[in-house]
Amino acid sequence: MFVCLCKAITEQQICDAIDQGARSMADLRNQLAVATDCGLCACDAKALLARSHSLAPSQAAAQSMPAAQPVPAALYATGQGSAQFYPV
Numbered sequence: 114m115f116v117c118l119c120k121a122i123t124e125q126q127i128c129d130a131i132d133q134g135a136r137s138m139a140d141l142r143n144q145l146a147v148a149t150d151c152g153l154c155a156c157d158a159k160a161l162l163a164r165s166h167s168l169a170p171s172q173a174a175a176q177s178m179p180a181a182q183p184v185p186a187a188l189y190a191t192g193q194g195s196a197q198f199y200p201v
């Protein structure tokens with residue numbers, strides 16, 4: 114799929130550039146000339162960069178949420194459950 118119509122740059126080309134080390138819009142502009150004409154593709158190119166960063170194993174591990182813990186139903190019945198888990 115084309116991301117940049119002005120320069121005929123596809124999503125695959127951007128993903129390949131990211132895989133090869135592009136880490137910013139400046140990198141993508143220098144390597145592919147993406148977003149160097151009308152600029153309408155900049156948001157999509159930035160989204161691909163952001164998505165690639167969020168999928169990096171080291172970042173995914175850093176951003177992972179702790180495992181959910183079960184809340185005993187009895188705590189809800191007494192109305193004290195939220196105070197225990199969300200202390201003010």
Ligand code: FES
Pocket residue numbers: 116117118119120147148149150151152153154155
């Ligand atoms: S669509 Fe990319 S510069 Fe115009």
